[in-house]
Amino acid sequence: MTGSGAQGRRVAVASIMQETNTFSPIPTTVALFESYYIHRGSEMREGFGAARVEVPAVLATLDAAGVEAVPLIAAYAAAAGPMQRPDFERLVSEIETRLDAAGRVDGLILVLHGALVIEDQPDGDGEIIARMRARLPEGVPIGVSLDLHGHITPLMLQPETFHVGYQCYPHTDMFETGERVARLMIDTLEGRCRPVMALAKCPVIVPPVCGRTTDGPLSEVARAARRMEADGLVRHASIFPVQPWIDVPDLGFAALVCADGDQGAAQAAADTLAQMVMDVRDEFPLGLTPLAEVIRIAHSSDGMTLAADTGDAPTGGAAADNVAVLRAVLETGADRKPGLTLLTLCDPQAAGLAHQAGVDREIEVALGHRFSVLDGAPLIVTAKVISVSDGRYVMSDAGAQGLAMDMGPTAVLGIGQVRVLVRSRPSMEWDRAMYLSQGLDPAAASLVFVKSPSHFRESFGPLAARILLADTPGPTRADIGQLPYRRVTRPLSPLDPI
Template sequence: MAEHWRIAIGQLSQETNHFNPVPTTEADFAASGILRGDAVLHGWGEARREVPGFLEVLRAAGHEAVPTLAAWCPAAGGPVSRAAFEALLGGLLDRLRAAGPVDGVLLALHGAMMLEDSDDAESEIIARVRAELPPGTPVGVSLDLHGHVTPAMLQPDVFFVAYREYPHIDMQETGERVARLMLDRLAGRRRPVMALAKRPMVVSPVGARTPDPPLSDLVALARAAEAAGEALHVGLFPVQPWLDVPDLGFAVLVTADGDAGRAQAVADRIAEAAWAMRNRFGHGLIPLEEAIRIGLAGPGTTVIGDGGDAPTGGSPADNPSVLRALLAAGADRHDRPILLTMSDPQAAAEAHAAGIGACRGFRLGHAHTPGEPVVAEAEVVTLHDGRFALRDGGATGSVIDHGPSAVLRIGALRIALRSAPGNEWDTNVYRSLGLEPSEAAAVFVKSPAHFRVAYGPLAARVVAADTPGPCAGNTARVPWTRVTRPLWPLDDV
C-alpha cells in the first residue's frame, strides 16, 4: 500500500516597495480575503495561483493537505507592520501546531516582503515554521522571480522553486512544481539541495521580460541546465528594484538533486552570464508627452504602460501625472475615448455621493503621496462596488476589490476611479466598469510589463512611458540610499 502523507499548506506573501510611504497593515491583507483553516482548501474559486497548484498535485496523488492560513496582498505596498506580520504568521503557526504531526510543509511566499523592523521577512517565516517541526521535515517554498533572495533564506531541509515567467503567467504551475518535488522528496526519489549566486546589478522590469532578450537568453541557459540533469530547478531573480536594502542584486537560485557542489557551479555560471550581459538590459521607456502624441495620432488602440505608478510594483496608484499631461495636450478634445485609472478614495466617495449624471469639480490624485492634485470638472457616468475577477493571463480567476469605484468623464477622457490600489494587469480593470479598451484611442495601464499579456492582443501598438512614482522603470529615478555599492547601473562597474 502506498504511503499517505499529511502536508501542511500555507501562504504569507507581500511584495514591498520602500518608496511607497503607506505601510501595509493587516487590513490590506484582509481586503483580498485571508483564508483560515478549511477555507485554505476550498476558498480559491477559479483562481490559478500557487496554493491551488499545491492542492491539485496533492489531491491527484491521494495525500492529505493540512490547511493553516493563506494571506496575500494583490498589490505591492510599503513595508509590513510588525503587528500585521505577527498576527498573520502567528495564525499560521497556531494552526500548524494544532494540526498535529505533518510530513512536510508547502509555503507560498513572495521573496520581497520587508517589515518595518526587518529587511528579510521570508527568512523569519521559514525559521519560525521550521521551529515547529521535527528536524528533517522538508519545507517547500514557491517564490516570485522578483524576490530578494538572501543567504539567510537557505536553511536546512528547505527547497525553493521560483516562477519561470515574467509576465507572471505560471503561478499555479509553480505551485505544482513545488508540490511534485515535495512528493519526490518524501518518497526518497529526490534529495533537493540549494545554491545561491548573486551579482551587484539591478535591471528595470520594463526591459526584463522572460520571453524577450536579453533575459530570455538567461532563461535558455537555466532550462538547458535542467535538461542536462545539472539542476532540478533554476530560479532567475532579476529582483524587485524598488527595495532599498543592502546586497540588492540579480540572483540565481538553484535546486539540485543531492549535489550541492554541482548546484553552486550552475548558479555561479548563470550569474556570471547575467553580469556579462548587464549592459544589454535597458528599459525602452519614452517620455510621457511622446507616448501621448503617439496615442492621439495613431489608428487603432495605443496601450501605454504607466509603470512608475504601478500598484503591483508598490505604488499607491494616485499619481496624476498622466491626467495632467493629457489635459495639457488637449486630449480631452479627442474624437475617441482615452482610458486611464487613478486611486483616490476621497474622490471616489464624492462621486458616489453625487450620483450618476452629476457634474462637479474634483481634486484628483496624491491621495496618499505628497504632491498637487489635478482640479477638474468631471461628470460621473458609472458607479461600481469595485469587485471583479481577473480574466486574462496571470492570476486568472482571482477576485480583486478596488473598493467603491466610479468612471469620471472629462470630454474624451474616461477615468476609472477607485478607492484602493490593486492589480491592473487585466482588461477587467476597465471592462468591469463598462469601458471597452479596444474602442479607445489610448489606454493607460499602471503596470511595468505584465499588462502586455492582456492588452497586447487588442493593441495596434504598445509603448512604455517614463512616468514618475514609487515604481519608476527608469532606474535613474530610483532614490536608493541603503543599497550596497558599487551597484550597476548606479556605478560604472
C-alpha cells in the same frame, strides 16, 4: 528527507504573500491583508475560487497524490511599504500556532513572494522560513514557492528546505509553480529526490520594464535555466531579477538552483546563470518615452496606443493616485481629440463623491494624491459621472486567471474624450477585464494607460498597435537612478558603473 511513500503522509500548507516597496507611501498592516484576503484552515480550499494561483495548485497536487494537505493560513496584501513588527508577528505567530496544533506533519509548503521587508528585518520571507524550520523536527522538509521578483538571501537557505520560483515574467505560471513545488515535495517524501540548494548573486538590478522572460536579454538567461532542467543537470533553476524598489543591503540578481543530491551541480548552474546576467548588465535598455510624446504619438497614429504608467504601478507598491498622466493628457488637449483616452486613478473620496452624485451628474472634484501626499497635489476637474459600480470583476486572461478582484466603490468619470476609472483601492492592472467590467473597451480607444511595468502586455498587448513605456514619476519609476537609495550595497548596476 526521505520516506517510504507519499500515501498516508500529511503536508501543511501556509502562505504570506506581499511584495514590499520601501518607497511606497502605503504601510503594510494586518488590516491591509484583511482588505484583500486572509483564508484560515479549510477556508483555503474554497476562498480562491477558480483562481490559477499557487495555493490551489499545491492543494490539488497533494490531493491527487493521496497526500493529506493540512491548510494553515493564506494571507495576501498588495505591494506596499515595509511591515511593522507587531503586524508581522500577528500573522507569523498564527502560522506557528496552527502548525503546532496540526500535530505530526511530514512536510510543510510555504507560498511566499520573496520580497517582504519588515521594519527591522530586510528579509521577512527568510525569517518566516527560519522560524518554521526551527519548529519542525529534523528530517521534515520544507518546500517554498517564490515570485520571480524575490529578494533572495542566504537566510532563506535553511536546512532541508528547497525553493521553486516562477519561470515566467509576465507572471503566467503561478499555478504551475504551485504544482512544481508540491510535486517536488511528493518526490522528496517518496524518496525519489534529495533536494539540495545553491545560491549565486551578482550586483545587478534588472528593471521590470525590460526584464521579461519572453524577449530581451533576460529571456536568454531563462532559456539557459530551462535547458539545464531539460538536460537533467538540475531539478529546478530559478532566476530572480529582483524587486528593484526595496532599499536593502545585498540587493541584486539571484540564481537559486535545486539539484537532486548534487551540491556541486547546483552551484555550478547557479554560478553560470548569475554570470550570464553580469555579462549583459549594460544591455537592459529602459526604452522610456516622455509622457507628452506618448500622447502625441497616440493621437497622430492609427490603432490603439497602449502606454505603461511605469512610475505609479500598484503591483510594485505605488499608490496608483499620481495625476501626472491625467495632467499631461488634459494639458495636451487629449480631451478634445476624436479618440477616447482611458486611464485610472485610486481615489476613494472621489469615487464616493461620484456615487453620491449619481450617473449623468456633473461634479467638480479634486482627483489624486490621497496617499502620495508628498509627491504632488490633487488636480481639480469638472467631470461627468459616466457609471458607478462596486468595482468587482474576475481576471480572465493569462496570469492570475480566475482571481476575483475588488477595486472597492468605483466610478468612471468623463472629461471630454477622457475616461478616468476612479477606484477606491490600488489593485493590480494586469487584465483588460478591469476596464471591460466598467463598460470601457480598450480596443476601441486611441490611447490606453495601464499602471504596470510589464505584466499588462499579456492581456492588453494583443489589442495594441504599439506599446510605449511612459517615463512617469512615482515609487515604481523605471529609471531607478531617480530614487533615493541609501541602504543598498554599492556598487550596484545600473545605479553605478561596474
